Amino acid sequence: MTFHKYARFAVTGGLLLALSACGGTGGGGLGALFSRTPTENAGSEPQRLTPAEQRQSTFFDLFTNVDDPNTTVEVNRYIWNAALEVLDFLPVQSVDPFSGVFVTGFGTPPGGGQAYRATVQVTDPALDARSLNLALVTRGGPASRETVRAVEDAILTRARQLRVRERGL
Numbered sequence: 001m002t003f004h005k006y007a008r009f010a011v012t013g014g015l016l017l018a019l020s021a022c023g024g025t026g027g028g029g030l031g032a033l034f035s036r037t038p039t040e041n042a043g044s045e046p047q048r049l050t051p052a053e054q055r056q057s058t059f060f061d062l063f064t065n066v067d068d069p070n071t072t073v074e075v076n077r078y079i080w081n082a083a084l085e086v087l088d089f090l091p092v093q094s095v096d097p098f099s100g101v102f103v104t105g106f107g108t109p110p111g112g113g114q115a116y117r118a119t120v121q122v123t124d125p126a127l128d129a130r131s132l133n134l135a136l137v138t139r140g141g142p143a144s145r146e147t148v149r150a151v152e153d154a155i156l157t158r159a160r161q162l163r164v165r166e167r168g169l
Helices: 002-021 059-063 077-086 145-167
Strands: 092-096 101-104 116-122 132-138
Touching: 077 116, 077 132, 077 145, 116 145, 132 145
Parallel strands: none
Antiparallel strands: 092 101, 101 116, 116 132
């Protein structure tokens, strides 16, 4: 029974020590030992920090959403428009141009017998294959890799055509 008392004491002490090391630099504690202050050059004015730079991050910042809600993902307009053109036989269910995602319902391509549904995400402003993420699904499950690759190639080819046409190359 005494072993459990000592084990509980050791665990509690370790947790308290770990928490004290996470403390800020305002007035002592273990956090003050590891604080970093900007160095000042002799003869120059001290560096002024903005309030955002002065704020110390804490453990609880992991659980808060401090991202700017007005930040959007930039998408390549050629890939975006090309994907809409190539997949125009699919009914569009939702579109979010700010995050670069659109989702379609099931539709059958002209001359085809298989129905498909697509989710397209354009993640980058570059006209590059890495900017395009495509998920293609049939009613029976995921589409074959060859089909997905063929649709991706068609979208990227059309995107290049749109860019060339717009720039008059």
